[in-house]
Amino acid sequence: MEITFKPAPLRSAQSWLLSGKILRTPSGQQIDLSQLIGGHFTDLPSKRFWISEFQLSTESDKVSIKCNDVKTGIQRHNYYTLVFEVVECLKLHNPNVRIRRGTSRLFNIMFAAIGLIPLGFGLSFIISALQNGNDGFGIGFGVFFLLLAAFIVWCASPWQKPPVSTPTELQEWLRSWVGGRPDGLPPG
CATH class of the missing domain: 2.30.29 (PH-domain like)
Known part of the structure; x- marks a missing residue:
């Protein structure tokens, strides 16, 4: 054929x-x-x-x-x-x-690594908010980015074999x- x-x-x-x-x-x-x-x-x-x-x-x-x-x-x-x-x-x-x-395990690891970007943003917002007088908006924004990072890593699931x-x-x-x-x- x-x-x-x-x-x-x-x-x-x-x-x-x-x-x-x-x-x-x-x-x-x-x-x-x-x-x-x-x-x-x-x-x-x-x-x-x-x-x-x-x-x-x-x-x-x-x-x-x-x-x-x-x-x-x-x-x-x-x-x-x-x-x-x-x-x-x-x-x-x-x-x-x-x-x-x-997808391959390498692809999943690389995709999960993208989650480090919102993780960095989230930690930066939280640390900045805590240093500048516990701004609720900054902490909320930081928590949002931390949750986004966790979601990206969870979706990639680099710890699972295909x-x-x-x-x-x-x-x-x-x-x-x-x-x-x-x-x-x-x-x-």
């Missing part, structure tokens, strides 16, 4: 070919899906674009299937078509491979995430 999509709005279209258990990338690299030792699926929704990546790793190679597009665009539809077909192939040829979902799935579990999760299989695909 050959699937073509643009990985980003300003990039040219790329064709991926899945034949049996072999995935051929647009550059001609071939990866045997039965030899995968792991994978990582990331989908980062934002207000306008979704940033998605499906990394597949063997002992010697790593392939990334990427798509940055609007949620309902044809490029995203074709991207998910490829992802579902790869997962279906993994269910048949490598059913025990472990695939991580979500969930790990088998291909069957990933397929079920993807169905719930994207609302079923892309149109035109047989139920799997």
Whole structure:
């Protein structure tokens, strides 16, 4: 099955070919899906674009299937078509491979580090208010920033490992995430 999509709005279209258990990338690299030792699926929704990546790793190679597009665009539809077909192939040829979902631990640590900014503001407001006569407004503003910092760190949850799935579990999760299989695909 050959699937073509643009990985980003300003990039040219790329064709991926899945034949049996072999995935051929647009550059001609071939990866045997039965030899995968792991994978990582990331989908980062934002207000306008979704940033998605499906990394597949063997002992010697790593392939990334990427798509940055609007949620309902044809490029995203074709991207998910490829992802579902790869997962279906993994269910048949490598059913025990472990695939991580979500953002990487490094991303979560960096996102949590952003929480240090409002933490600094909050402490500064509180210390300044206490030094200048216990100004209730300054303390309130400081507490607001401390709560904002705590919320950012909690959302990032750098202490948690990303969930790990088998291909069957990933397929079920993807169905719930994207609302079923892309149109035109047989139920799997």
